[in-house]
Amino acid sequence: MKRVSIVDRLKKEGRTILTEIEAKTFLKQEGIPVIETRLSKTPKEAISISQRIGFPVVLKISSPEILHKSEAGGVKLSLKNAQEVKVAYDEIMEATRKKYPRATIHGVTVQKMAKPGTEVIVGTGKDPQFGPFIMFGLGGIFVELLKDVSFRIIPITRRDAREMIGEIKGYPLLLGYRGRESVSLSALEEILLKVSQLIEKYPEIKELELNPLFAYKNRVLGIDARILLEGP
DSSP states (O other), rough: OOOOOOOHHHHHHHHHHHHHHHHHHHHHHOOOOHHHHESSSSHHHHHHHHHOOOOOEEEEEETTSSTTTTTOOOOEEEEHHHHHHHHHHHHHHHHHHHHOTTOOOOOEEEEEEOOHHHEEEEEEEEEETTTEEEHHHHTHHHHHHTOOOOEEEOOOOOOHHHHHOOOOOOOOHHHTTGGGGOOOOOHHHHHHHHHHHHHHHOTTTTEEEEEEEHHHHHHSEEEEEEEEOOOO
């Protein structure tokens, strides 16, 4: 029996925004590496999950209506024990309910604090004239600060992916600039190809963003993910 993807299910429900949990579950099913993330609905549940996956952990608000979680006070990093998780959970719920009193809140996500890597971004969108495109660049705060990105029209080839990576001004950072650990360029090429293929497979995806995507010496790992579907 064919498995129905989360995108197909939400499309039938008329929803256009995937929560972070839904986006990561979908991406993982499609072979894109993302950090394990679980949903908690109470402080006790958040503590239990944290103890299971191991400290330190990250807590984030889960709501289809809150896209910029940090600005809403909905993110807490580097939580080292059960007490810190409990306090962080309550603070997140209080802050987001104050700023977004009418938002639908599913709970708080829990994920392990990932080993720091070089932050990059992979994103997609749709141009009215040229159709779906893919973007690559330095991620995290750098994408807004430096706007150091490259673009291609989907679908892309491996050569396109390689050229996209080499075009950004921050390319030396990926090679290990001034003692920084070099990253796997082949893993970056692979993730760009997989995302391009994903958009071809699911044309109803309007926007997709992996930011930050941590690049390491031998792999990449999606830390945060956002997916928007075409709406009415």
